[in-house]
Amino acid sequence: MSDATKIAIAPRRSLLSQDVTQVLYRLLTVLVICVALSLLSQSFFSLGNILNVLRQASLMFFIASGLTLVVLTAGLDLSVGANVALSACIAGTVIHHTGSTALGVLSGLATGAGVGLLNGLMVTMLRIPSFIATYGMLWVLNGLTYWYMAGETIHGFPPGFRQIGSGYLLGLPTPVYLLVIFLAIGTFFAQRTTWGQQIYAIGANPVAARLSGIPVNRRLLMVYAVSGAMAGLASIVFLARLNSAEADIGESLTLPAIAAVLIGGTSLFGGVGTVFGTFVGALILTLVLNGMNLLQVNASWQPFVTGIILILTVWLDMKSRQRAR
């Protein structure tokens, strides 16, 4: 038993230092993009714009951080965007009917977590590969949301609730506080708790993890539920920030969230990556949009520029790490 534990846990410890160097290199990329944008646009380097970028990155981070845990177990959650849409529509309805912000927030989080739990059950109990299980879930959720909303938009929420998304606290946007809190919790959970270490172990070698006595299914269930709950949180922030939601808001959220996880250095094969890296990934994606808007890059060229920057970012990062070794 103790030998097996070593097999499962040992690779992660040695990878951790690599994870840290990787994140440092990614931060360097962020710095390069920031310096370049500061030189190109005088509006970039201001407190207002930095807070603006952080607030924009927060929404993507919420979705991507939960997803990071799933990817760390070598799984994938393709249903996050559709989950955000359904959770937002349900939370919106609850607020409209009860007038209660607390009930709205709870229903959004519960819907998100519930969907995540179902994903987890499909992956663990039914042994359906996560890609297929969550892809199927995406369609189920889309169908439910389309039927429920019937082409309508749900809009107009009380000012108290709106504070969560568009308010300020001591000069800082509320979502930025949530970003810092969940970044801290996520990092602590993944790096410093037994459960977090077990997640890395499952991703690195599921067989060894099982043999070493890690309750693999329970951890997987938890990971998918957390991913769902974070989508639920994103839906609340979305609703509070946009003051409205419709059935198709999720479609444009899933791929960027997956991209943020991967740009942040988390491996699709599991066992390697950090929540902080995902934050950096979300930051890079947000900076690209911010920079293109500030520099007024022509709309036709924006997808092209985004693609080139993303590929360059990851390639340069791989190169610099090879050299560093």
Place this chain on the structure above:
Amino acid sequence: MKHHHKSICVTLTLLVLGGIATGARADGETIAVFTKNQTNPFFQAVRVGADLAAKSLGAKTLHYIPTKSDSISEQLSQIEDVVVKKPSAIVLDPVDYKAMVPGVEKINDANIPVVNFADHSAGGSFVSFVGGDDYRISLETARFLLKTIGGKGNIVIIEGVKGTLTNAERIRGFKDALAENPDAKLVASQPGNFQRLQALQVMENLMQSNFQIDGVLAANDAMATGVIEALDAANRKAVVIGVNGTKEAVDAIKAGKLLASGDYDGFIQGCVATMIAIRAARNQPVVKEIVLKPAVITKDNYQPFDLPLESRICPTWDDAAKLGTK
């Protein structure tokens, strides 16, 4: 969808039997209505309009909507299915105005009358076309904004999805209105991809580099509301217009947050296109083309648009035939 197909069969069988039994022709036609997705409020308005028009003329509608929004392949296979089932007539908004031409040709080969609405198909033969004119609608709505702010100031355009005809025409309308007002300065034109969140973020970014923005022309209502939220959160003021005339936009106009929305009337399009389809199935005369006159919804005329879809009334055939500019 399977269920729908079955019900078409049943309906058609009953129709034929009913026809033989009573000797009556025409009544109880089935009209297959093709819309592009389940999420855009515009198509919801089209479907309600189509249902009401069919009901008033004693016909039935069957709705075909791709489960994946705006999916070319899915609409094509739905058309293939429908051609086999032979409805009395078809009402079609092609998901892609070029890619759907082979589908239209299949309908033509099967001799089913088909009415085109919203997006003008690049080919195939249609009984009639019913639609709004994106260019004129956007031109008139942008003119209204520019007139309101005295023809001068800093203007931002939030574009839709690049490469779509709708977006190209709307942006052309905006830019032509700007060209008529030399004192109005276009400070930025950036894409929000018809998405609320993206429009909000783009507006937040543009406010960082532009300290004075007087007017915002958004290519649809969802983006216009995103822009309004960005302005509100930053405590900035600018007049905003959108296009589509959605319920949400009408509410925002009522609340004084949105100046105007160009009315791309889905309800009327659904009514009129379905009426024409039924008339074609009954061999009654139709109008070849109805391009709805552009209407700008403002705080002075929003009342009729404030009604829930179900309680709106389709125009009579005589009024409908007069609606168009052509």
